[in-house]
Amino acid sequence: MGNYRREHWRGGVYFLTQVTYGRQRWMCDELARSALRAAIAKVRRKYPFVIEAFVLLPDHFHCMWRLPENDGDFSVRMRLVKSDVTRQIGDRLQLEVEGSESRERRREQNLWQRRFWERRMRDNRKFAAYCDYIHFNPVKHGLCDSPLDWEWSSVHRFVREGIYPSDWGGRSGGGLAIEVGQDE
Numbered sequence: 723m724g725n726y727r728r729e730h731w732r733g734g735v736y737f738l739t740q741v742t743y744g745r746q747r748w749m750c751d752e753l754a755r756s757a758l759r760a761a762i763a764k765v766r767r768k769y770p771f772v773i774e775a776f777v778l779l780p781d782h783f784h785c786m787w788r789l790p791e792n793d794g795d796f797s798v799r800m801r802l803v804k805s806d807v808t809r810q811i812g813d814r815l816q817l818e819v820e821g822s823e824s825r826e827r828r829r830e831q832n833l834w835q836r837r838f839w840e841r842r843m844r845d846n847r848k849f850a851a852y853c854d855y856i857h858f859n860p861v862k863h864g865l866c867d868s869p870l871d872w873e874w875s876s877v878h879r880f881v882r883e884g885i886y887p888s889d890w891g892g893r894s895g896g897g898l899a900i901e902v903g904q905d906e
Contacts, residue, residue: 733791735774735843737852738800739784741835746817747780748833750874753811758783761806769799775853778874779863784856786843796840804834853880858891868892 748754755778762773770793774786787796812833843849857880860872869877869891880886 733789734794734796735786735788735849736796737784737786737841737843737856738796739782739839740800740804741782741838743817743832743834745781746832748815748817749778749783750780751815753814754807755874757807757810758803760810761803764806765799765802769793769795769802771796771799773876774849775856775880776876777856777859777872779860779865784859786849786852786856800838808833854891857886861891 742749749758758778770790772788774788776785777783787799789796815833817832841852843852857869857875857877860866860875861869866872869875870881877886877890881888881890
């Protein structure tokens with residue numbers, strides 16, 4: 723098994739991606755959305771963080787979290803969100819995906835991929851590019867023609883607050899910053 727090292731910077735801003743186990747498409751169901759919303763609220767009460775950007779898709783979510791100045795542990799927050807959602811609805815989803823021996827030994831349910839992806843934002847240009855990536859993701863996956871057509875996204879808040887113009891990210895992708903990973 724690999725030695726996964728995560729970079730924890732106090733007060734950092736992190737882009738995070740969490741995928742469902744086997745890319746099962748359950749996350750946009752009302753039951754799952756409610757459970758995820760409640761889990762995030764519960765975790766934020768004990769381990770505060772600001773959600774800078776967020777998009778929920780059927781089999782994964784992307785988010786940007788800003789942690790408090792004295793705290794850099796995004797991993798515990800993600801673990802607690804995942805475990806709370808699993809406790810709330812794991813047995814109610816009735817997912818039909820076979821588990822593995824490893825998952826059985828660890829007594830894990832088949833809701834989430836074990837690991838998640840993270841990247842620390844080092845400057846405003848990267849921050850803007852990852853926000854664009856988050857908000858354009860439903861279009862990228864063919865779920866809608868415009869990011870504004872996707873209900874479960876912070877893109878609507880960005881437009882309301884004047885961060886994006888009202889026609890941001892339409893068919894032409896207008897307003898998008900650099901592609902994520904382009905200069906890495």
